[in-house]
Amino acid sequence: MFKQKQWLAVIKGNHWVVAKVARHKSKLDILHLLEFRAGTENEFHSVQDQLGEDLRLQKEDLKEEKHLNAVGKTDLLKEWLNKNRIPVNKLRIAVSCQGVITRMITLPLMSTHDLDRLLTEQVDQYFTLNILDYVVDYRVLEHFKEDGEMRLRVLLAALPKYQWKKLWSEWEEIGFRPKVVDLAADGLARLYSQLTLKGKNQANTAELGTPLDLAIVDLSAERVEFILLEQGVFFLFSDLEVSLNELDQVAITINAQGLGRGQAEEGEDSQLQTAKLNAWAKKEIETTLGSVLQSLSEFFGFFAARHFGKSIDRIYITGDYANLPYLQEIFENNLEITTQVGFPNAWRPCFSKKMSIHQKNGMKYGSLYGLALREG
Secondary structure, eight states, X not given: OOOEEXXXXXXXXXXXXXXXXXXXXXXXXXXXXXXXXXXXXXXXXXXXSOGGGHHHHXXXXXXXXHHHHTSOHHHHHHHHHHHTTOOGGGXXXXXXXXXXXXXXXXXXXXXXXXXXXXXXXXXXXXXXSOGGGEEEEEEEEEEEEEXXXXXXXXXXXXXXXXXXXXXXXXXXXXXXXXXXXXXXXXXXXHHHXXXXXXXXXXXXXXXXXXXXXXXXXXXXXXXXXEEXXXXXXXXXXXXXXOOOTHHHXXXXXHHHHOTTXXXXXXXXXXXXXXXXXXXXXXXHHHHHTHHHHHHHHHHHHHHHHTTTTOOOSEEEEESTTTTSTTHHHHHHHHHOSOEEXXXXXXXXXXXXXGGXXXXXXXXXXXXXXXXXXXXX
């Protein structure tokens, strides 16, 4: 069975996720995965292939910390890429950054040449902002028939020029010019669209029908992204600048004590301590996500207003904090919408033996999988 191998990188601010992936249709094998995160207390972070080296590498990281703090992010990144022998010239890139604006437009069927010309010379008519301050790209989402005429549904994405110049300058300083640059949000839309539509094709008769309207929530440390799919097609994108750092403490506490496995304090019943830990964790997560839940409620209201009161059918959660407990319960209680952590139809990528440490947290890397599914 032929599998296409590719090197991918998802960039969200100072956080890079780099992977080597083998793909056959919608099946993904994660052969290699590393992470870099600058600007934190641990400025040099890399998940290695061989688990036996983890302790040694952690000690090395502590020794190098002073050196790493003395140089810039690009120098750190370049050093990390070289150390891990990542072939930067082969990287396909997906980026997530502040200020991205998307528009969905419908156009008459036309040639690729005419579409390029229209969206180069007259793209400003689809935006109310000064488009000269943005880099604009597009993707044809689907061909469909309306009133007997074939039409195109096109996604426009505008990225602030200052953000693009900053990214491109960093890449040039590192020593490469990526041939493919995708939006992380578009990758998420691609992944969930393909998985849900594939599931419909394989469903039993009782489950067949119109594809669901979905919300995808990417919970990352510095920014949360929301994507709405209308019957499997990209409909709307928004993001929220928010700090979710308090969730790190929740994760640390849970990992240190283990929900349901904590040592009871002297004179205290173990079941009572477990219940207290559960209640504390749930409250902290729900409080920290308060602004996210409020923004989602408003986002869903916007969707319903344009769909005769119909709400989103289902929420999917991915991103850095997708492995926290209680997310499904919290989202369902606050938004009254069925919620699932991970991916539709029990889909999951396969991690190689060396990468098996990531298997339990595989729902974190949705943008990466979506980039892997990009054609061309």
